[in-house]
Amino acid sequence: MTRRPTIVDVAREAGVSKGLVSLALNDRPGVNATTRERIHKVAADIGWRPNPAARGLTNRRAYALGLVVRRDPRIIEVDPFFASFISGLETVLSERGQVLVLSLVGDHDAEERAYRTLAADARVDGFIVTDLLAGDPRIELIADLGVHAVTLGEPDVPTAFPAIRRDYAPGIHELVRYLVGLGHERIAHVAGPESMLHGHERRQLFADAAHEAGLDAAVVPTDFSPEQGAAATEQLLDLPVDDRPTAIVYGNDPMAIAGMSVAQHRGLRIPKDLSVTGLDGSQIGRLVYPALTTLDNDPAEWGRIVAATLLDLVDGTTPVDRALHPAGLIVRGSTGAPPTRQHTTA
Known part of the structure; x- marks a missing residue:
């Protein structure tokens, strides 16, 4: 046949x-x-x-989920989180006969048009909402469109959509305690944008952990891109020797890898002269040299749980928030004792 x-x-x-x-x-x-x-x-x-088109005509289902991402394409192409996250989504979608409709947009207006068009054309049964913003207008927009949704993280505005959360507090506090235990007294944070809730949360958790450790840590905001991560590293390494950090905690792994490149280009040895950490738990961190200390974030797990939760919601189950296991510290080769401690113990 x-x-x-x-x-x-x-x-x-x-x-x-x-x-x-x-x-x-x-x-x-x-x-x-x-x-x-x-x-x-x-x-x-x-x-x-089963023929998805025929099924859709029968029960008014698209058998597709929508993911609208508003970020600079340069950031997406070098951020391993999204590739791993999408692979997790596809694992569940393929098993349940669904597809992913991905729309990459550059600004707020294009983002709103994408949501409205996908909903009006009935091309998706629900949306996956990432990169939550302060006062995020997408929550009300999607609710008004009458479409299901699941959010990565908890919005700071009223919502009827289930949220998938991971508690980063244990991992970030453990990370700062670990660095302090190695002897670091000057620890800086290269943070993500304050407008993004997860960027703000990571920055605040780091500040809280540094305060508990008695540190007055420097914080440099960025847009999460490797380019701005590299520029922030240059800024920190240009500080006077007595103010220069001996360890830098980056808001994501791509910025940490860019920071390692900057430091090594300037002749610094990692971790002997500078310790570097990320926060994403991406697999690419295992492949750089030295391997990157980071948190156990598991982007693929995010994707699997988000897809399963949204599909269950589309199938008529009661919305349920889900909590992933808390992020924990993964120690690899990019962290060690600061130079002063090395000289003291040598």
Whole structure:
């Protein structure tokens, strides 16, 4: 059979009516167990698969989820979080016969148009909302559009959408305690933008942990891009020797890797002259030299849980917030004792 098998083909091979095949394959009542089993076996043997377009006409489903991302494409192409996150999404979507509709936009107006167009054309059954903003207008917009959604993190505005959260407090506090335990007294943070809730949260958690350790830590804001991460590193390394950090905690792993490159280009040895950490837990951090100390964030897990939660919501389950396991510290080769401690103990 060169064409795609249809339920007519299944009915002919099984020796039953087309209507009975439809009932059996859609798990509806009116078919005895033996006949249902035979129909499913015939369908599998001849390679029948449900037609998403036909199913969509029947039950008004798109069998697709939407992900609208408003970031500079330069940031997306070098950020391993999104690749791993999308792979996690696709793991669940492919298993459940769904697809991902991805729209990369450059500004607020384009972002709003993307949401409105995807909803108006019924191209998606729900949205995955990432990079939550302070006072995020997308929450009200999607609610007004009457579409399901799941958010990565908890919005700071009223929402009826389930949120998927990870507690970074244990990991960031553990990280700062670890660096202090190595002997670091000058620790800086290259932070993400304050407008993004997760950038603000990581910055605040770092500040709290530094305060508990009795440190007056420098913080340099960026847009999360490697370019601004590199520029922030230059700024910190240009400080007078007595003010220069001996350890830098970056708001994401791509900035940390860019910072390592800047430091090494200036002749600094990592971690002997400078300790460097990220916060994303991306796999690329294992492949650089020295391997990057970071947090156990697991972007693929984010994707799997988000996709499963949103699909369950679309299928009619009650919205439920989900908490991932707290982020923990992963110690690798990019951190060590500061130069002063090395000389003291040598």
